[in-house]
Amino acid sequence: MNEELLALCKRAKSAAPTLSVMSTGEKNRALRLISEGLERDKESIFAANAADVEAARQSGTPAAMLDRLTLTPARLESCRQGIAEVIALPDPVGRIESGIYRDNGLKIIKNRVPLGVVGVIYEARPNVTVDVAALCFKSGNVCILRGGKEALGSNKALTDSIRKSLSEGGFSPDYVQLIESTDRAVTNEFMAMRGYVDVLIPRGGAGLIQAVVENAKVPVIETGAGICHVYVDEGADLEQAAVVVDNAKTSRPSVCNAADCLLVHRSVADEFLPVVKARLDAHHVQLRCCPEALKILSGQEGVVAAGPDDFDTEFLDYILAVKVVDSMQEAMEHIALHGTGHSEAIMTRDMNRAELFLRGVDAAAVYVNASTRFTDGGVFGLGAEIGISTQKLHARGPMGLEELTTIKYTVYGNGQVR
Amino acid sequence: MNEELLALCKRAKSAAPTLSVMSTGEKNRALRLISEGLERDKESIFAANAADVEAARQSGTPAAMLDRLTLTPARLESCRQGIAEVIALPDPVGRIESGIYRDNGLKIIKNRVPLGVVGVIYEARPNVTVDVAALCFKSGNVCILRGGKEALGSNKALTDSIRKSLSEGGFSPDYVQLIESTDRAVTNEFMAMRGYVDVLIPRGGAGLIQAVVENAKVPVIETGAGICHVYVDEGADLEQAAVVVDNAKTSRPSVCNAADCLLVHRSVADEFLPVVKARLDAHHVQLRCCPEALKILSGQEGVVAAGPDDFDTEFLDYILAVKVVDSMQEAMEHIALHGTGHSEAIMTRDMNRAELFLRGVDAAAVYVNASTRFTDGGVFGLGAEIGISTQKLHARGPMGLEELTTIKYTVYGNGQVR
Incomplete structure (x- = not known):
């Protein structure tokens, strides 16, 4: 003692x-x-x-x-x-x-x-x-x-x-x-x-x-520990999604509500990944990609294959894991398995799918069409946290x-x- | 596994x-x-x-x-x-x-x-x-x-x-x-x-x-674990106090809100202890007494000297530890040291002292002039607990x-x- x-x-x-x-x-x-x-x-x-x-x-x-x-x-x-x-x-x-x-x-x-x-x-x-x-x-x-x-x-x-x-x-x-x-x-x-x-x-x-x-x-x-995801659904506003993903990752990467993983629906991956990559390049964000995302972004600077731990890491840095999923269900299952119950977001224009995601994801804060960076005592009206x-x-x-x-x-x- | x-x-x-x-x-x-x-x-x-x-x-x-x-x-x-x-x-x-x-x-x-x-x-x-x-x-x-x-x-x-x-x-x-x-x-x-x-x-x-x-x-x-005290203050209604202590100890000794320890202010100990002892005798409650209480009740059946652990034991049985204290302050300090934060009671007619006890004792439920046995989801209006x-x-x-x-x-x- x-x-x-x-x-x-x-x-x-x-x-x-x-x-x-x-x-x-x-x-x-x-x-x-x-x-x-x-x-x-x-x-x-x-x-x-x-x-x-x-x-x-x-x-x-x-x-x-x-x-x-x-x-x-x-x-x-x-x-x-x-x-x-x-x-x-x-x-x-x-x-x-x-x-x-x-x-x-x-x-x-x-x-x-x-x-x-x-x-x-x-x-x-x-x-x-x-x-x-x-x-x-x-x-x-x-x-x-x-x-x-x-x-x-x-x-x-x-x-x-x-x-x-x-x-x-x-x-x-x-x-x-x-x-x-x-x-x-x-x-x-x-x-x-x-x-x-x-x-x-x-x-x-x-x-x-x-x-x-x-x-x-x-x-x-x-x-505090936050492995936060942004899931870009099929039919999302892709320009808006790119802005939100960029903000969630780069506005202050050293804090817990910053995004660590981008999940993209297969149907929009080809179109969306190059768009978001172009935005993230301003901060030299390294993308650690699943095989499918790697194929789409192949040969570009700052794009590497994801290692075994990259989907379970809170990077606190200009690094983002990227994974292409077949469905919203797969995105939700990925979040259930790899999330820490902090902040999770979906980008979608479909109201029904938004509600399913909000209800089905088990985390302190679940967002639709907004950056995970808002999880904060001041923003939520509690003063300092x-x-x-x-x-x-x-x-x-x-x-x-x-x-x-x-x-x-x-x-x-x-x-x-x- | x-x-x-x-x-x-x-x-x-x-x-x-x-x-x-x-x-x-x-x-x-x-x-x-x-x-x-x-x-x-x-x-x-x-x-x-x-x-x-x-x-x-x-x-x-x-x-x-x-x-x-x-x-x-x-x-x-x-x-x-x-x-x-x-x-x-x-x-x-x-x-x-x-x-x-x-x-x-x-x-x-x-x-x-x-x-x-x-x-x-x-x-x-x-x-x-x-x-x-x-x-x-x-x-x-x-x-x-x-x-x-x-x-x-x-x-x-x-x-x-x-x-x-x-x-x-x-x-x-x-x-x-x-x-x-x-x-x-x-x-x-x-x-x-x-x-x-x-x-x-x-x-x-x-x-x-x-x-x-x-x-x-x-x-x-x-x-659940409840080492609960009833403190009988100077100037308490001693008949009422005896009824409450008896209820707190004997109405269902096997549950957590039953009393385990009686604290008595020195100024009323001589008068109160024989009164409460007479009531508790109906259930053959054993009293494990501090030296002072032992002196007051000396020679009576079911009265023994308290052992070193008796003030830190949830008896869940017809056993009650008894201690004479010099002041309400000493009673509160005893509770802070030996209580488990469950239910504590004071018997007093003095409103100011009641409020001091209610505010100063750190427990889930603090009572004035009532049995500790009331700490219960049903009584508190929550239904089954x-x-x-x-x-x-x-x-x-x-x-x-x-x-x-x-x-x-x-x-x-x-x-x-x-």
């Missing part, structure tokens, strides 16, 4: 009761201080981030990961904008969901309450640190953060700023905790902290999720404030027995 | 899509057939149960467990009544929870959908088989049942009846599956069936829950139909990109 980790978890657990009953006004005041503090401390935050980015570049980190690691002024401003949105959102805590008087005089009230202590394990994206801290705080939860080791300097600078702002405002800095150890054994102990951590949210790629699911002993919400749940329990899709709460029944009697 | 188990899980997975979109009317028709079938097949069901009970009795099973195992005509009738209640309940599936048009023309709909395949692992209580099958079916979920081995004959008779009724009504019998192997290794494989089982619900005592949490690789809702969640994710407290569903976003566009 790592003593430092245990002490940190105990501090979090001890801090939880006061935060859980803090008024909305006080929580918003703290969030405003946190936002102002980030502006106050931005020089040291950018300096820490620049050092992280430089170290990562020198160790040969791929471009997509460097993008995620970088905290530009625009991204920090976007974090502050996220905090402002969280302040503006209604507080789910303290809401009475429903209630009932029973015939025997018992009054049963269903209340919304914070989860308590929320652990979040994520990759090297420092903006996540701010988003998570703000959402947890507003929903009355103490957060324990474990970010990717490449971003440790950035995360320390950010949480130092947040904790300083809390202290200066008269709040406990222990409401926001950062695990500074990057030792995997410590992370595994963290995942087993039953009694201290109420829920664990892994945010990141398939490897991270898998590690958490294998090792966690506290309840987990699986979040703590992650996108790809499991079915508790929350599915973007998770905002309400998804960070639970319920508690309070029952009032005057001596009732059963 | 157990081939029989894998085949069963594949049948469940294959059956799920048709059940997930079945109309409420069809589902209710099937449930009526299932209920009629239980009446039709009751002789073979009672015969199988009698054999289970006799075998358990001969192997020295304790009285409380024999009570849970026994399927009396009244309990089977109560199961059928439960099915009737489930039929009468509104179907959560297909409900549109909310929706939003975004400025870019995107229409986002939040739909309620079944979980898919629900696995339930439970102890030797055959009535659970019927309750679970009915709730899963109405909520559009295929269920895979793994009941306690002592009840295997009863469970086979019950599921044979249910599957026969489904077949005769033109429904797939594969909507309700029973794992007949009682091999622990098979159960462990079942808990790891990612991709086939969407959620696992263990229903039972602490040992079962612990085994599932340790071994499961699919998402789990922890259910699939279990009582003692965790904070997804569901907390009694779980009915809605807790067996999840949500899915469907998004309609006409070419939107981000």
